[in-house]
Amino acid sequence: MSFPRQQARTQRFTIGVPRNFQISPDGERVTFLRGRHGMDKATCLWQYVTETGAVTALADPSALGADDENLPPEERARRERMREHGGGIVSYTVDDAFTRAVFTLSGRVFYVDLVGDDNAPRELPVATPAVDPRISPAGDRVAYVHHGAVRVIDIVDNGDQDRDRVLVEPDGEHVTWGLADLVSAEEMNRMRGFWWAPDGASLAVSRVDEADVNRWYVGDPNRPEQEPRPLRYPAAGTANPDVRLAVIAVPSPTAYRRDGRPEPTPIEWDREELPYLPTVDWTTGPDGNPTLVFTAQSRDQGTLALFSADPDTGLVSRTRTESDDVWVELMPGVPDFTASGELVWIGRQGGSGERRVFVGDRAISGDDVYVRAVVGVDGDRVLFSGSPAGCPGDQSLWLADTRAGTCAPVELPEGTDDGHGGLRAGRLRGDTLVLQHRSMDFTGVRTFVVSNASTQTRRTHGEIESVAEVPELPEPRVRTWLAGERRIPTALVLPSWYREGQAPLPVLMAPYGGPHAQRVLNARGAYLSSQWFAEQGFAVLIADGRGTPGVGVEWEQAVHHDLAEPVLADQVAALEDAARRFDCLDTSRVGIHGWSFGGYLSALAVLRRPEVFHVAVAGAPVIDWTLYDTHYTERYLGLPQEREEVYAGSSLMSDAAKLERPLMLIHGLIDDNVVFAHTQRMSEALLAAGRPHTVLPLAGVTHSPADPVTAENLLRLQVDFLKENLKGAPGA
Numbered sequence: 001m002s003f004p005r006q007q008a009r010t011q012r013f014t015i016g017v018p019r020n021f022q023i024s025p026d027g028e029r030v031t032f033l034r035g036r037h038g039m040d041k042a043t044c045l046w047q048y049v050t051e052t053g054a055v056t057a058l059a060d061p062s063a064l065g066a067d068d069e070n071l072p073p074e075e076r077a078r079r080e081r082m083r084e085h086g087g088g089i090v091s092y093t094v095d096d097a098f099t100r101a102v103f104t105l106s107g108r109v110f111y112v113d114l115v116g117d118d119n120a121p122r123e124l125p126v127a128t129p130a131v132d133p134r135i136s137p138a139g140d141r142v143a144y145v146h147h148g149a150v151r152v153i154d155i156v157d158n159g160d161q162d163r164d165r166v167l168v169e170p171d172g173e174h175v176t177w178g179l180a181d182l183v184s185a186e187e188m189n190r191m192r193g194f195w196w197a198p199d200g201a202s203l204a205v206s207r208v209d210e211a212d213v214n215r216w217y218v219g220d221p222n223r224p225e226q227e228p229r230p231l232r233y234p235a236a237g238t239a240n241p242d243v244r245l246a247v248i249a250v251p252s253p254t255a256y257r258r259d260g261r262p263e264p265t266p267i268e269w270d271r272e273e274l275p276y277l278p279t280v281d282w283t284t285g286p287d288g289n290p291t292l293v294f295t296a297q298s299r300d301q302g303t304l305a306l307f308s309a310d311p312d313t314g315l316v317s318r319t320r321t322e323s324d325d326v327w328v329e330l331m332p333g334v335p336d337f338t339a340s341g342e343l344v345w346i347g348r349q350g351g352s353g354e355r356r357v358f359v360g361d362r363a364i365s366g367d368d369v370y371v372r373a374v375v376g377v378d379g380d381r382v383l384f385s386g387s388p389a390g391c392p393g394d395q396s397l398w399l400a401d402t403r404a405g406t407c408a409p410v411e412l413p414e415g416t417d418d419g420h421g422g423l424r425a426g427r428l429r430g431d432t433l434v435l436q437h438r439s440m441d442f443t444g445v446r447t448f449v450v451s452n453a454s455t456q457t458r459r460t461h462g463e464i465e466s467v468a469e470v471p472e473l474p475e476p477r478v479r480t481w482l483a484g485e486r487r488i489p490t491a492l493v494l495p496s497w498y499r500e501g502q503a504p505l506p507v508l509m510a511p512y513g514g515p516h517a518q519r520v521l522n523a524r525g526a527y528l529s530s531q532w533f534a535e536q537g538f539a540v541l542i543a544d545g546r547g548t549p550g551v552g553v554e555w556e557q558a559v560h561h562d563l564a565e566p567v568l569a570d571q572v573a574a575l576e577d578a579a580r581r582f583d584c585l586d587t588s589r590v591g592i593h594g595w596s597f598g599g600y601l602s603a604l605a606v607l608r609r610p611e612v613f614h615v616a617v618a619g620a621p622v623i624d625w626t627l628y629d630t631h632y633t634e635r636y637l638g639l640p641q642e643r644e645e646v647y648a649g650s651s652l653m654s655d656a657a658k659l660e661r662p663l664m665l666i667h668g669l670i671d672d673n674v675v676f677a678h679t680q681r682m683s684e685a686l687l688a689a690g691r692p693h694t695v696l697p698l699a700g701v702t703h704s705p706a707d708p709v710t711a712e713n714l715l716r717l718q719v720d721f722l723k724e725n726l727k728g729a730p731g732a
Contacts (some may be wrong), residue, residue, distance in 0.1 A: 001597070003473050003532045008038050011086065013525065016468035017445050018050045020091065024098035024114075024222065027432025027451055030464070031058070031101060031114070031682050036076060042066060045101060048434060050449055050644055053462040058112050059103065059121045061088035066105040072129035074145065074179060075107065078191060080672065080702055084726065095139030100155070102135040102142050103653055106474045109144060113154055126153055126164060131179070133193060137146035137201040140252065143167075143194060147497055147718040148176035150194055150205055152250055162253040166312035167203065168246075172630050174232070181208045181241045183234055186673060187631040188278040188330055192495050197282050199374040202249045202292040202311055204292050205264070209530035212239040232673050235624050236633035236647075237640040240299075243277045247292060247311040255378045262663035265314045267292065274298050274305055276631065283337045287566055291655050293335055299328040301635045306335055306345075322347050326557045327491075331355065333384070335373030338402055344377055354553055357384050357400075370550060377429045381454050383410070383428045392489050392550030393522040394421035395482060397435070399491055401429070406678055411438060413448050413460035414574055423523045428453065434464075438523035440478070444468050445525075474535065476527040483543065487492040489520040489550065490574045492582065493530040493540040506589035506726045508538040509575065509605075509613075513567045514597030514637070515556065520544045529715075531703050536719050541578055545570025561643065563625070568604055572612055589726040593718055595619035596674060599666075600652070603682070606663055607655040615725035619666040620703055623678040624651045656685035662725040664694040666714065668701030694721070 007013065016038035035041065036057075045059040066088055071079070078674065079090065092103035094114070107129025110121045126133075126144060133144040135155075143152045149169035157163060165682040168177050178193040185191050193206040219228030234240045246264035275297035285291045292309040297304045304319040319601040320343070322328050331346040338344060342360040349356055349363060356372060357365040359382060365371050370387040372395065377383075382400045387393075400407035408435070409425065422439035433453035437446045447464040463682045474496035484491040498505065503524060510530055512519050519526065519542045530540040544550065546558035546566040558566050571592075579587050592613050594602045599621030606616040625633050625647050626640050640647045648654060663686075667679040679695060686693045706712045 001472060002469060002712075003528075004712040004715040005530065005708065006469060008708035010469045011041075013038070013468050013471060013528065017084065018046075018447050018464045021427040022092075022094045022098070022101075023427060023429035023432050023434065025096070025430050025463055027174075027430030029098065030115070030339050030432070030434055030449060031092075031094065031346060032464065032465065033092070034493060034569060035086075035478060035600075036060075037467050041086055043086050043090060045092060045103065045112065046090050048464055050461050052095045055464070056119070058114070058119055059089060059323060061112065062479065064105055064110065064121060064123075070106055072107045072131055074131040075104070075129070076181075077672075078132065078180075078185070091132045095135050096137040096705070097139060100135060100139040100517065102129055102133050104133050104144075105608065106664070107131070109142060111135070111142070112573075118316045124153055124155065127151060132410070134192075134194070134196065136196050136250075137198055138200045141200065143178075143196065143250075145176075145178040145193070147287055148179065150178040150203065150248070152203075154253065158253075159429055162251040162256050163392075165253065165256050166261060167250065168205060168261070172209060172211065175207060175209045176205050178205050180206070180305070181207065181210065181243060182672075183231065183240065183629050183631045184243070184277065187629060188276065189332065190278060190280075195248075195280050197292075197311065198284050199290055200250065200442070202247050202290075204245060204282070204294075204311070205245050205282070205610065206277065207244045207246060208731070209242040209244075211242075212240050213241050216675065218672050218675065220670050220700055222352075229670075233672070233675070234630045236628060236630055236637070240275060240630055242271075243275070244271070245277060247309075247314070261360050265311065267294070267309050267314050267316060269296055270315050272287040274303065274350075276301075279303075279335065281335070283341070295335065297328070297330070297635065299630075300638070301631075304328040304330070317394060319343075320345065323351055323668050324348070326560050327558070329355070329553075331371075331373060334652065336374060336377045338377055338382070338613045339379040339403075342402065344374055344382055346374060348553065357382065357408075359400070359402045363473055364402070366407075367400065369398065370552060372549070375426055378428045378431065380426065381431070383426060385425065387550055391421060392544070393520050395425070395521075396421070397424050397426050399454055410435065410453070413450065416446070416448070421522045423521060430651075436583055438525060440522050440524055443475075443524050454725060471528050473528060473531055475529045476524050476532070478527050480522070480658060481581075484573040486570065486573065488570050488574045488577075489518075489548075490578065491520045491527070492543045492578055493527055493534045493542070494584065495534045495537065496531075497535075498584065500584070502584075504584050504586035505537065505539040505593065507541055507575065507585050507587060508533055508722060509541045509571060509592040510598075511541070511543055511545075511571055511592070511594050511601050512596070512598040513543070513548065513571065513594070513601040514563070515547050515559070516549060517597070518544050518548055518550050532715070533719065536589075537723070539582075540685055541575060541585075543571055543574035545574070545719045559636055561646045564604055564608070565649075568608060571601065571605065572574075572609060584720060590698065591615045591617075591722045591726055593617035593619070593722070597622065603652055603663060603665070606661040610658075613661065615662045615722055617664045617666065617721060620668065620671060620674045621665065621678060621682075623652050626651070627678055652682065653685055656682065656691060657689035659686060659689070659691040659693065662694070662721070664696060664718070664721050666696045666698065668698045668703060668705065671703045673703040
C-alpha cells in the first residue's frame with residue numbers, strides 16, 4: 001500500500017494508538033480508547049488491569065449498531081471542533097469510584113459496569129439524539145443534551161415515569177443550554193457546557209444565546225436539493241454569543257414529579273467587562289460543601305479573572321486576576337485544586353517573565369522550564385508538562401509533591417530512555433501514571449503504566465499496546481537546529497536516497513508557522529508527511545518562527561498587531577540559514593505549502609516575497625482576517641473598527657494584483673471554521689487582476705478532509721503541481 005493511502009486510511013497513523021485514559025482511585029485499573037487494529041475506525045472502550053497487564057474490551061461499537069454516518073448535528077459540530085475524524089466511541093466519562101462508564105453512539109447512550117462479572121454494555125432509554133452524556137460522580141445518573149435542553153436519566157430503572165427528565169430547555173429561539181458555542185470550543189478548548197457538582201446534587205450549566213451573532217450559510221454544491229446550513233459565526237469585530245452560567249438542582253424523580261422543573265440559580269458577574277467563559281469546574285470548600293469555580297476573560301483578552309460562587313445563592317467573588325498588556329494566554333489544566341484546597345494556577349510572576357506553575361502563591365516550576373499545561377492534580381501531587389529551556393522540540397513531564405516540597409522530571413522506565421528527549425504526555429491518579437512517549441528513535445507511541453509514581457518504589461507494570469500501522473516509508477532523515485540570529489527552531493528533511501555531491505534539491509517549505517502549533521518536534525511522527533514529500537525529490541524545510549509556542553512568551557507575542565511580517569520574515573531567515581549550512585539546497589527553486597494558518601502563510605509568501613518563493617499550495621487559508629472568529633483574531637489584531645491598518649497589513653486581499661508565481665488554493669466547501677468565502681474572494685480578486693491561479697474546491701469537506709481517497713489524492717496533486725512549477729524536480 002502506498003504511503004499516501006496508508007496515511008489517509010490510518011488517519012495519520014493515529015488509529016490504534018491508545019488514548020483518553022481514565023484511572024481508578026486506587027490506580028489498579030485503567031480504561032482507554034483504541035481501535036482493534038490500525039485501520040479500525042470503530043474505536044472500542046478497553047480496560048487494563050495494572051497488576052496483571054490483562055486487557056479486556058468493554059464495548060465494541062460494531063456490536064452495538066453504531067452508525068457514524070448519521071450523527072446528530074451537535075455531535076458532528078463537537079467532533080469538528082475536536083478535529084475528531086474517528087468513529088465508534090470517541091469519548092466517555094466515568095464516575096468518581098470508577099464503577100461505571102458512559103458513552104454515546106450515533107445519538108444513543110450506553111453504560112458499562114467496570115466492576116463485577118457482567119460488563120456487557122446496556123443502552124439507556126434517553127431522548128434521542130443525545131449529545132455529550134456525562135455520568136454523575138456517584139455513578140447513578142447521566143446528564144445529557146437533547147435539542148438544546150439538558151436532561152437527566154437515572155441509570156437504575158425503578159419503573160418511574162420520570163426516570164428521564166428535563167432540567168432546563170431553550171427559553172428563546174436562538175438559545176441552547178449545555179452546549180459550548182463555536183468560539184468557546186474552537187478557540188478556548190472548552191468542548192462542554194455542563195458540569196456535575198461533586199455531590200451530584202446539582203449541575204452548572206452554560207446558556208448560550210446566539211440571537212445577535214452573524215448568520216452565515218454553509219452549503220454543499222454536491223447536494224443542490226439540500227438547503228444551506230445556517231451557521232452562527234462571530235467574525236472579528238462583530239457580536240459574540242451571550243454566554244451565561246447557572247446552577248440547577250437535580251431532583252429525584254419523586255421530587256421532580258412533585259415540584260416540577262427546578263429553577264436555575266443564575267451566576268452573575270460583570271459580563272460587560274469579562275464576556276468570555278473559558279473554564280468552569282467545581283471544588284469542595286473547607287466546609288465540605290461544593291463551590292463553583294470559573295474563569296472569565298475580557299474581550300481584548302488582557303484580563304483573565306478567577307471567580308468562586310456559592311451554588312445556592314449565586315453569590316460570586318473574584319479570587320485571582322491575571323493581566324497582560326498584550327494578552328493573557330489560556331493555559332490548559334487550570335484552575336485546579338490540591339486535596340488540601342490550594343489553588344493550582346499557571347501565570348507570570350508579577351505579570352512579566354515566563355509562565356510558572358503556582359500552588360497557592362508558590363511557584364513550583366523553575367525558570368528553566370517553558371510551561372505548557374497542568375496535566376493533572378492527584379491529592380497534593382501536581383503533574384505538569386513543559387519544555388526544557390532551549391529545547392522547544394522536547395516536551396517533558398514534571399511531578400511536584402506540594403507537601404514534601406519536591407519537584408522532579410518524570411523519568412522513563414528503566415531501559416527505555418533513549419537519552420534523546422522526545423515528547424512525553426501523561427495521566428496521573430492514585431499515584432499511578434500512564435506515561436506516553438514519542439521519540440526520534442522509534443516510530444509511533446509507547447504507553448507505560450507506572451505505579452507509586454511519586455515515590456522511590458515506583459514500579460513499571462508494562463505497556464498498553466499500540467496497534468497502529470507502521471508507515472511504509474523510510475526512516476525520517478531529519479536534521480534540527482536553531483537557525484539565524486533569532487535562533488528559529490528549524491528542521492531539514494532529506495530523501496533517503498540522496499547522497500552528498502548529487503545535484504542540489506528544490507526546496508519545499510512546510511510551515512504551520514502560527515500560534516498554538518509546532519512542527520519542529522523531536523518525534524518521528526512529526527515528519528512522516530515531510531519524509532514522503534522528500535522522497536519525491538525535495539529538501540523539505542520546516543521552521544517554527546515567531547508566534548509559535550515552545551520558545552517563550554515574548555516569542556509568542558511578537559505577532560501582536562502583525563500576523564504577516566514576523567512569521568514571513570522568519571521563514572525567509574530559516575531558508576537563508578539553511579542554505580548557508582547545506583550545499584544540497586537549490587534556492588532558485590523554492591516551493592511552500594501548508595494548511596490553515598500554514599495555508600495563509602504559503603499564500604502570503606508568494607504574494608509578498610516572490611523573489612524567494614516560486615510556487616505555493618495554500619490549503620484552507622485565512623485570506624481576510626475580518627472573516628475569522630472574534631476570540632482568535634482579536635487576540636492578535638484587536639478590533640477591526642479600531643485597527644483598520646493592522647487588518648489591512650495582515651490580510652491578503654489587497655495583494656492579489658501582486659501575484660506573479662503559481663498558486664493553488666485548496667478549500668473544503670462546507671468548512672465552518674475557515675469558511676470557503678476566504679478562497680472564493682481571493683480567487684475573485686485574482687481574476688479581476690488578471691492573475692492566473694488554481695482553485696481546488698472540495699465538496700463535502702470541512703476544515704480538513706476525512707475521506708481517505710480525498711486525503712490521498714490531495715498529496716499527489718500537490719506534488720504534481722509543485723514539480724510542474726519548480727521546473728523538473730528530480731525523482732527518486
